[in-house]
Amino acid sequence: MIWKRFLLALGLMSYTLSFIERVHLLNETLPLTIQDGWYKEKLPGDMLGFFFNSGKYLVCDTKEKQEPKSWLRTDFIEFNGAKRVFIYIGYTIGKCKSNSKYCKEQFKLYTAQTNKSASSPKPPNGFEEIALANPKNLKDGVPDEKDVIVLNATIKAKMGGFYLALLDQGVCLTLYSIKLVYYVCPERGKYLDLIKFPKTISPAEDIVGSQGQEVHGFCSDSNAKNTTELLGVCTTKGVWKVNSDVRCLCKPGYGYLPTPKAHCAECGHGQYKNSLNNSKCKRCPNGSYSFGRNTMCVCHPGLFRMNKNKYDEPCYALPSGPKSINTTTWNRSSILVSWIPSRDKALAFTVECFMCKNDKDKKCVEPCNSKTIFHPGKSDLKRQVLVSGLKSGSRFKFLVFGVKRLNQKVQKSEWKYSVTFGNTKEG
């Protein structure tokens, strides 16, 4: 399973095509629907705690009789299947007064996980600190919305839900928003690699190779096949990571079409695809037709190609025999066979000689004997051949075949030829 180790390390090897889907546990802006459930610590005397005003939570305890500790706690929030929750808190902090004894230009974020909302916990009991907002370079004066800073934090789900709590220690703090989200890798089915993965809640960690990280997918098209195991990794931020060799391929006879959604479409009339891959169907070349559920191109009868299984090669007819073929009686043992030479340089001719039983015999099936001499030769002829060593006063039949490279691939019974007859002089 080497691929797993490379998966996140080599970002280039893997690709991501999904949009990011977030699930909100809390809505982005205050007031929150659970406002009434918020715990606000009651402070002694005339000291103030958090209070809610025009869509914001504020606290500003500057009457320093003792160290102020203002807590603001949310109601119980269920994880709702989330494995890791991301927290974004938009806030502003004012500068502490220079003569302030207790004021700290910071606030702390705490969380407590429980299984049920029954016993509302009172911070800090049972809470643990998860983030410190400690902004630098605070501006003078009262900050406003333009000065909002975002505190990021994250919690890993261990129980059924959690509480969040904020501790302010004397500084003027305004909370503009609290956003809690977890990520979901969306169902992906209409993507270019034809793999479908189910909607998956993002895991708590991006640990490559750890159990439970991979999600099994399947081919989104029944005419596609996988050649590897279809494993994808859903990341903590809701992004699918799928190795580029993990994909489904359109079967032979089915072409890949990216739109309107990626799918495998049966090759059309006269088209073929012989490969298991995501290429398009191709038109069968000249002289051939698609066959075998459009997985191959077969030559029309009487046509041939150099390579039987190279379906992208056109099919051709074999060359004909020569035109205007004649024989001339040369002497008692020789006949000259001649014809109009071809302008096609690739075309040559081959001769075959047969003896006829008599002048009426047209079949002339008996081959000329081994003493027969062909000049300049029996094959690779251009315009003529002098056939010698023949019996005197006899009739002969000559077949002159047109021959090209393609003939090598075709049995001789299919070759085309011209026929002529000739006689030797009486001896």
Ligand SMILES: *[C@@H]1O[C@H](CO)[C@@H](O)[C@H](O)[C@H]1NC(C)=O
């Ligand atoms: C909380 O619930 C989970 C199962 O949802 C269980 O495994 C765990 O033991 C429970 N924890 C407590 C403290 O009840």
Ligand SMILES: *[C@@H]1O[C@H](CO)[C@@H](O)[C@H](O)[C@H]1NC(C)=O
């Ligand atoms: C906090 O989250 C925001 C939004 O995702 C991001 O732009 C910012 O860089 C994060 N800051 C830190 C310190 O992680």
Ligand SMILES: *[C@@H]1O[C@H](CO)[C@@H](O)[C@H](O)[C@H]1NC(C)=O
């Ligand atoms: C195709 O995917 C399925 C499901 O992931 C898997 O069981 C099967 O082994 C895969 N086929 C090949 C050839 O890897």
Ligand SMILES: *[C@@H]1O[C@H](CO)[C@@H](O)[C@H](O)[C@H]1NC(C)=O
């Ligand atoms: C599909 O296979 C054919 C034949 O092997 C090849 O010519 C073509 O390039 C391949 N296409 C893709 C997209 O891999």
Ligand SMILES: *[C@@H]1O[C@H](CO)[C@@H](O)[C@H](O)[C@H]1NC(C)=O
């Ligand atoms: C296919 O044949 C047609 C007519 O027979 C011809 O016009 C065309 O050029 C040929 N195409 C190829 C690729 O040989």
Ligand SMILES: *[C@@H]1O[C@H](CO)[C@@H](O)[C@H](O)[C@H]1NC(C)=O
């Ligand atoms: C016939 O002609 C050929 C070629 O010119 C020659 O080789 C041969 O000897 C001749 N035969 C006779 C019987 O004249």
Ligand SMILES: *[C@@H]1O[C@H](CO)[C@@H](O)[C@H](O)[C@H]1NC(C)=O
């Ligand atoms: C073959 O003979 C015919 C007449 O019999 C003649 O018209 C023609 O020109 C000859 N062709 C050749 C190639 O000698």
Ligand SMILES: CC(=O)N[C@H]1CO[C@H](CO)[C@@H](O)[C@@H]1O
């Ligand atoms: C947790 C919560 O209240 N979520 C809500 C946020 O707002 C959307 C609509 O804007 C609701 O659909 C959610 O239920």
